[in-house]
Amino acid sequence: xxxxxxxxxxxxxxxxxxxxxxxxxxxxxxxxxxxxxxxxxxxxxxxxxxxxxxxxxxxxxxxxxxxxxxxxxxxxxxxxxxxxxxxxxxxxxxxxxxxxxxxxxxxxxxxxxxxxxxxxxxxxxxxxxxxxxxxxxxxxxxxxxxxxxxxxxxxxxxxxxxxxxxxxxxxxxxxxxxxxxxxxxxxxxxxxxxxxxxxxxxxxxxxxxxxxxxxxxxxxxxxxxxxxxxxxxxxxxxxxxxxxxxxxxxxxxxxxxxxxxxxxxxxxxxxxxxxxxxxxxxxxxxxxxxxxxxxxxxxxxxxxxxxxxxxxxxxxxxxxxxxxxxxxxxxxxxxxxxxxxxxxxxxxxxxxxxxxxxxxxxxxxxxxxxxxxxxxxxxxxxxxxxxxxxxxxxxxxxxxxxxxxxxxxxxxxxxxxxxxxxxxxxxxxxxxxxxxxxxxxxxxxxxxxxxxxxxxxxxxxxxxxxxxxxxxxxxxxxxxxxxxxxxxxxxxxxxxxxxxxxxxxxxxxxxxxxxxxxxxxxxxxxxxxxxxxxxxxxxxxxxxxxxxxxxxxxxxxxxxxxxxxxxxxxxxxxxxxxxxxxxxxxxxxxxxxxxxxxxxxxxxxxxxxxxxxxxxxxxxxxxxxxxxxxxxxxxxxxxxxxxxxxxxxxxxxxxxxxxxxxxxxxxxxxxxxxxxxxxxxxxxxxxxxxxxxxxxxxxxxxxxxxxxxxxxxxxxxxxxxxxxxxxxxxxxxxxxxxxxxxxxxxxxxxxxx
Amino acid sequence: xxxxxxxxxxxxxxxxxxxxxxxxxxxxxxxxxxxxxxxxxxxxxxxxxxxx
Numbered sequence: 001x002x003x004x005x006x007x008x009x010x011x012x013x014x015x016x017x018x019x020x021x022x023x024x025x026x027x028x029x030x031x032x033x034x035x036x037x038x039x040x041x042x043x044x045x046x047x048x049x050x051x052x053x054x055x056x057x058x059x060x061x062x063x064x065x066x067x068x069x070x071x072x073x074x075x076x077x078x079x080x081x082x083x084x085x086x087x088x089x090x091x092x093x094x095x096x097x098x099x100x101x102x103x104x105x106x107x108x109x110x111x112x113x114x115x116x117x118x119x120x121x122x123x124x125x126x127x128x129x130x131x132x133x134x135x136x137x138x139x140x141x142x143x144x145x146x147x148x149x150x151x152x153x154x155x156x157x158x159x160x161x162x163x164x165x166x167x168x169x170x171x172x173x174x175x176x177x178x179x180x181x182x183x184x185x186x187x188x189x190x191x192x193x194x195x196x197x198x199x200x201x202x203x204x205x206x207x208x209x210x211x212x213x214x215x216x217x218x219x220x221x222x223x224x225x226x227x228x229x230x231x232x233x234x235x236x237x238x239x240x241x242x243x244x245x246x247x248x249x250x251x252x253x254x255x256x257x258x259x260x261x262x263x264x265x266x267x268x269x270x271x272x273x274x275x276x277x278x279x280x281x282x283x284x285x286x287x288x289x290x291x292x293x294x295x296x297x298x299x300x301x302x303x304x305x306x307x308x309x310x311x312x313x314x315x316x317x318x319x320x321x322x323x324x325x326x327x328x329x330x331x332x333x334x335x336x337x338x339x340x341x342x343x344x345x346x347x348x349x350x351x352x353x354x355x356x357x358x359x360x361x362x363x364x365x366x367x368x369x370x371x372x373x374x375x376x377x378x379x380x381x382x383x384x385x386x387x388x389x390x391x392x393x394x395x396x397x398x399x400x401x402x403x404x405x406x407x408x409x410x411x412x413x414x415x416x417x418x419x420x421x422x423x424x425x426x427x428x429x430x431x432x433x434x435x436x437x438x439x440x441x442x443x444x445x446x447x448x449x450x451x452x453x454x455x456x457x458x459x460x461x462x463x464x465x466x467x468x469x470x471x472x473x474x475x476x477x478x479x480x481x482x483x484x485x486x487x488x489x490x491x492x493x494x495x496x497x498x499x500x501x502x503x504x505x506x507x508x509x510x511x512x513x514x515x516x517x518x519x520x521x522x523x524x525x526x527x528x529x530x531x532x533x534x535x536x537x538x539x540x541x542x543x544x545x546x547x548x549x550x551x552x553x554x555x556x557x558x559x560x561x562x563x564x565x566x567x568x569x570x571x572x573x574x575x576x577x578x579x580x581x582x583x584x585x586x587x588x589x590x591x592x593x594x595x596x597x598x599x600x601x602x603x604x605x606x607x608x609x610x611x612x613x614x615x616x617x618x619x620x621x622x623x624x625x626x627x628x629x630x631x632x633x634x635x636x637x638x639x640x641x642x643x644x645x646x647x648x649x650x651x652x653x654x655x656x657x658x659x660x661x662x663x664x665x666x667x668x669x670x671x672x673x674x675x676x677x678x679x680x681x682x683x684x685x686x687x688x689x690x691x692x693x694x695x696x697x698x699x700x701x702x703x704x705x706x707x708x709x710x711x712x713x714x715x716x717x718x719x720x721x722x723x724x725x726x727x728x729x730x731x732x733x734x735x736x737x738x739x740x741x742x743x744x745x746x747x748x749x750x751x752x753x
Numbered sequence: 754x755x756x757x758x759x760x761x762x763x764x765x766x767x768x769x770x771x772x773x774x775x776x777x778x779x780x781x782x783x784x785x786x787x788x789x790x791x792x793x794x795x796x797x798x799x800x801x802x803x804x805x
Contacts, residue, residue: 046792047789047791047792047793047795047796050789050792050793051796068789069785069786069789070786070788070789070792071785071786071787071788071789072786114779114780117779118776118779121772121775121776121779122772125768125769125771125772128768129764129765129768132764133761145757148757152761152765156765
């Protein structure tokens with residue numbers, strides 16, 4: 001039916017964002033009882049997929065309209081109902097597509113892009129027409145005809161500059177008011193002065209007019225500006241489109257026993273909150289009733305599940321695994337663990353905030369230099385010749401010829417190509433600044449749980465367990481969400497068994513009945529009549545007699561060893577900081593060959609370590625996923641997070657990688673370094689251009705024809721040089737495909753079965 | 754030279770029509786999903802009008 005076999009997407013079933021209440025809260029009312037909501041469907045790869053997704057949704061009662069967008073891997077749905085949305089996610093699940101809610105905030109970004117594209121279209125139209133008229137002037141149009149052509153050019157240029165140039169003028173004005181200089185200041189000056197001077201020349205029947213230069217300049221610069229914008233938008237929407245880890249709301253149990261779904265912001269300390277198995281805790285609190293186990297890996301980095309019962313305290317963001325519990329909230333959401341991490345993050349505000357983009361640094365040297373040159377040219381000419389008109393004319397020609405056209409393209413074109421390559425490899429870039437910083441890194445710091453190791457447990461002794469026992473255990477485990485159960489279920493997926501009854505005992509295990517026999521899968525003390533000296537954390541028993549024991553390890557993230565080796569080869573010394581127990585951390589460090597490591601590290605201590613490294617002059621790349629890593633991710637020079645990371649972590653990170661493989665890290669570093677060297681080359685090319693063109697302009701040899709040729713040529717040289725980054729793409733892709741994770745099926749590219 | 758007085762307005766008008774057509778197609782959402790639009794052509798039971 002579908003060509004691209006959407007498989008197990010690897011996203012936790014238990015992740016929130018799937019209840020009808022959440023969908024209702026995320027929907028935008030359109031009036032008349034109609035709501036609009038948007039889902040991200042990452043598994044949608046071709047026309048057939050698109051068709052299946054739309055049909056699956058349209059078959060539901062209450063769905064009025066469903067429109068899939070293949071480029072954005074998103075589907076927009078309009079639904080009707082009395083506040084209860086149709087089971088859309090379930091329908092998509094049945095069709096074989098894993099979907100999750102998408103934040104409805106992309107609209108304003110789109111508006112900016114449309115404005116930029118309209119500006120390009122207008123300036124492109126103007127540039128083409130003025131250029132045609134200019135060609136006839138250069139070819140020797142005579143007095144009256146030349147004047148006519150100049151007047152027509154002026155008439156086209158004025159509205160084009162007013163409309164398209166507004167983007168630069170606003171930005172330049174903003175910078176000047178803040179008493180700073182950016183690239184837009186010389187751009188705006190050059191465009192406005194070129195136009196004013198040309199108009200003066202036109203009125204006085206002059207020979208040379210620079211309308212073409214002014215408009216072409218704007219056209220080229222707008223292209224750079226738009227590419228920059230497109231890249232940021234694309235990465236942003238991809239990152240926000242991932243599944244959320246923190247719930248939007250929670251079920252509050254009122255004093256009279258009634259239950260109500262409440263938004264997280266409205267939760268107060270003292271409220272009783274019911275949390276089902278498989279949900280995340282929305283606020284800090286203590287357990288009032290019920291017992292269960294909690295997966296704290298995302299909050300503390302601890303890999304083993306922690307038993308919780310009445311009186312235990314839990315932190316916001318941790319996952320309730322086995323049983324339903326009631327929690328008394330002990331803090332407002334804004335005072336909870338998550339919010340505390342957010343404050344640490346803001347206080348940290350390290351490398352990212354201190355860093356100034358290459359283009360800005362270039363602008364601060366370039367703009368004063370250009371303005372000084374133009375001023376000196378004017379003074380020198382006026383002093384020598386005393387001809388005011390000629391002096392002004394030459395000074396403006398200097399401004400036009402030095403207008404940072406090539407410079408404006410030098411950075412964005414390279415970064416868009418690099419971002420595209422990273423995107424193909426499943427890596428999202430937040431902004432160009434992160435890409436620049438990644439190229440400078442000298443050291444890499446890893447978190448353990450969820451980063452170097454996969455968050456999931458794995459059966460260590462699967463090979464030594466009897467096949468039949470394995471099949472029974474797998475069938476029992478399939479019904480449970482406990483990480484150990486999932487690990488067992490994965491080992492024996494192909495054998496199917498049906499039981500008469502199954503009960504899960506929180507903190508103990510699962511009991512299954514088949515005819516007269518009772519099977520238990522869980523803790524040894526509970527499952528066996530006589531526990532004896534069995535060390536395995538989980539055993540399988542039949543009527544209290546031992547059948548098999550299961551031992552677990554945490555699986556390494558795919559290609560972790562090779563990734564560490566490659567990073568070392570790139571000259572980045574690896575280091576590991578984890579909140580997990582030191583023994584576990586040391587063992588893993590030994591296995592991966594990481595020499596520097598520390599266990600039982602608190603979030604604030606991670607920050608301290610990064611600060612020490614920074615003072616020592618190291619530029620640190622931090623790779624982490626948990627809530628406890630978020631401050632460190634914000635403080636590091638640049639940071640990366642896997643897509644399964646907590647949303648606070650993803651927001652702090654400059655890069656997010658979607659595939660399981662850790663090879664994404666060395667690959668991103670490689671591409672970033674490549675991009676950095678191309679940017680340097682582009683700056684060198686722009687400098688050479690200026691070295692040739694500026695003297696010519698200062699001595700008054702620059703006619704409009706020379707200006708047009710020089711500017712276009714330099715822009716084209718810079719763009720062609722930037723596109724060389726695409727050259728390495730083919731080799732790179734084949735390398736990636738062998739390491740592609742099974743959780744993100746690669747599109748076969750063939751639209752037939 | 755009178756030929757210029759005819760040809761230049763004609764050239765500008767044609768250009769302006771092209772510009773207007775582009776702006777219209779942008780506004781009517783024809784660039785929203787370039788990949789999807791290409792695939793939709795191949796679907797049998799497809800309403801091929803642009804969104805909105």
